[in-house]
Amino acid sequence: MERSRSYMATPPGATIKEQLIDRGxxxxxxxxxxxxxxxxxxxxxxxxxxxxxxxxxRLEMVLGIPAQFWCNLESIYREKIAKVIEENAIDDDxxxxxxxxxxxxxxxxxxxxxxxxxxxxxNLRKFFEVAQLxxxxxxxxxxxxxxxxxxxxxxxxxxxxxxxxxxxxxxxxNTSPIDIKSLINLIPEIRKMTLENPKDFCPQLKEKLASCGxxxxxxxxxGGSFLHGATFYERNKIVLGLTVRGKDADKFWxxxxxxxxxxxxxxxxxxxxxxxxxxxxxxxFSKDTLIPNxxxxxxxxxxxxxxxxxxHFAHExxxxxxxxxxxxxxxxxxxxxxxNNLKTKYILIA
Numbered sequence: 001m002e003r004s005r006s007y008m009a010t011p012p013g014a015t016i017k018e019q020l021i022d023r024g025x026x027x028x029x030x031x032x033x034x035x036x037x038x039x040x041x042x043x044x045x046x047x048x049x050x051x052x053x054x055x056x057x058r059l060e061m062v063l064g065i066p067a068q069f070w071c072n073l074e075s076i077y078r079e080k081i082a083k084v085i086e087e088n089a090i091d092d093d094x095x096x097x098x099x100x101x102x103x104x105x106x107x108x109x110x111x112x113x114x115x116x117x118x119x120x121x122x123n124l125r126k127f128f129e130v131a132q133l134x135x136x137x138x139x140x141x142x143x144x145x146x147x148x149x150x151x152x153x154x155x156x157x158x159x160x161x162x163x164x165x166x167x168x169x170x171x172x173x174n175t176s177p178i179d180i181k182s183l184i185n186l187i188p189e190i191r192k193m194t195l196e197n198p199k200d201f202c203p204q205l206k207e208k209l210a211s212c213g214x215x216x217x218x219x220x221x222x223g224g225s226f227l228h229g230a231t232f233y234e235r236n237k238i239v240l241g242l243t244v245r246g247k248d249a250d251k252f253w254x255x256x257x258x259x260x261x262x263x264x265x266x267x268x269x270x271x272x273x274x275x276x277x278x279x280x281x282x283x284x285f286s287k288d289t290l291i292p293n294x295x296x297x298x299x300x301x302x303x304x305x306x307x308x309x310x311x312h313f314a315h316e317x318x319x320x321x322x323x324x325x326x327x328x329x330x331x332x333x334x335x336x337x338x339x340n341n342l343k344t345k346y347i348l349i350a
Contacts, residue, residue, distance in 0.1 A: 001047070002080075004087035009080035011047025012073035019063050033062045050074065093121040093133040099157045100124060101222055108220045110165055128164055145231045145262035145274045145282070158222040159230065166241035167234050170215035173206075175237045178213030184264060186212065187289060194253050194290070194320045198346045209240065214263070217241045228255040231262050233269055249344035250326030254286050261285030287330075290323055300333055307339060320344055 002009040020030055027045070031038040035058065043049045056070035094117045102120055105111040111123050121133065130136045186208055193201035206216045214237065221227070221243045228251065229242045240259050242252070261267075261282035267274050274282075287293075295317055303309045305328060314321040322343035328334045 002084045004084040005091070006087060007080050007083045009077055009084050011045075011077050012051045012070055013045035013047050015073060016059070016063075017045050019065070030062070034058050047077065050078075089132050089134075090118050090121050093125070094118070096133040096136075097121050097124055100161060101158050104158070104222050105161060108165075108222075110161075145259070145268045145270075145278065159227055162219060162222050162227060162243075163230050163232065163239075163241065165219055166217045166230065166239050167232075169217045169219070170234055170237065170239040173210060173215040173217070173237075175210045175213050175215055177236070178238060180212070180264060183209075183212040183214070183260065187260070190256075190260075191289060192318065194249065194323060195318065214238045214240050218244045220244060229259045231259045231268050238263060238268065247346040248322060248326065249320050249346055250323040252346055253290060253320075253323060254326065257286035257289045258282045261289075287327060291317055291319060291327055296327065300328070305334060307342065310339060310342060 001011070001014070020027065027041050028038055031041045034041065040049065044051065044055070051070055051074040053067070053071060056067035056074075059065060059070050060067040097117065097120050102111070102124070105127070106113045111127055114120055114123065124133060125131065128136045190205065190208065193205060202218075209216045215234070217239060219241055227243055229240070231238060231240050233239075240256075240263070242255055242259070259282075261284075262274065262278070265278070265281055265285065267278045267282065270278075299309075299313045303313065310324050310328075311321050314324045317324075325334075325339045325342050329336045329338070
């Protein structure tokens with residue numbers, strides 16, 4: 001007998017057992033009369049084996065109850081078993097679904113709205129492309145490399161939701177075979193885009209990365225994820241996803257080159273994800289790509305940090321002034337509120 005909140009599935013064997021008790025017949029005698037082993041009779045009574053049409057005909061001969069009766073009992077039992085299994089699976093999946101930022105997904109129009117948890121589970125199963133959420137458990141995007149500012153259980157689930165959406169969106173992007181050497185050669189060209197308007201550089205950036213086997217995906221921010229970007233393999237391409245939440249130019253470009261760093265440095269595809277050292281190396285790659293360290297060190301050592309010197313230095317190294325300000329703030333040379341007027345704001349549409 002199997003149970004769930006709403007259903008109870010009783011095998012036909014329970015009725016067979018009642019008949020044997022009423023007749024005072026032992027299972028051993030019954031097995032002899034049926035022409036099958038006593039072990040098989042025990043499994044039939046306990047619902048461990050299916051009651052076949054052949055078995056139903058034998059039951060009709062031995063117990064005098066029509067074969068159709070036994071077939072109907074078996075059919076009802078199997079139907080209820082399926083309902084019990086599904087309801088219990090839904091209940092298990094609801095516990096997982098409670099950890100997933102469903103409201104954020106609805107807000108971003110990634111999933112249908114509903115207040116009913118069983119419906120949420122079904123919608124999430126379809127979103128994650130799994131028969132049950134327990135088969136997902138956050139393990140379907142292995143080797144992910146990402147830049148985020150904090151770690152928690154909530155942020156981990158938000159990251160995996162975000163990454164799944166990036167995976168789905170990447171399927172719409174045609175890419176050439178993965179070519180890391182071409183990506184490295186493109187770095188100076190991509191860096192020059194920091195001086196352009198997003199409406200001009202975004203199409204170019206997507207096209208150039210696609211030529212290296214990289215699908216660039218812009219997605220809305222998921223609350224609680226602390227996520228700026230993520231990179232992972234998806235079949236024959238690399239997915240590079242970036243958030244588009246109120247981006248300052250310096251944060252956008254730092255995140256982009258951080259993820260490109262993960263690709264070039266070989267951090268993606270690791271079974272356990274990136275290490276703290278990997279993240280530090282990607283940070284170094286990003287900041288030194290945007291502003292070579294020897295030039296930055298010379299500036300902060302030899303020059304008074306003020307607005308006109310920042311503008312002059314940015315022009316000298318051919319970079320957006322806001323990127324210079326961002327690095328000065330990050331490395332503690334100036335306070336975070338200083339010279340924010342030099343920062344460029346991007347409005348990017350996912």
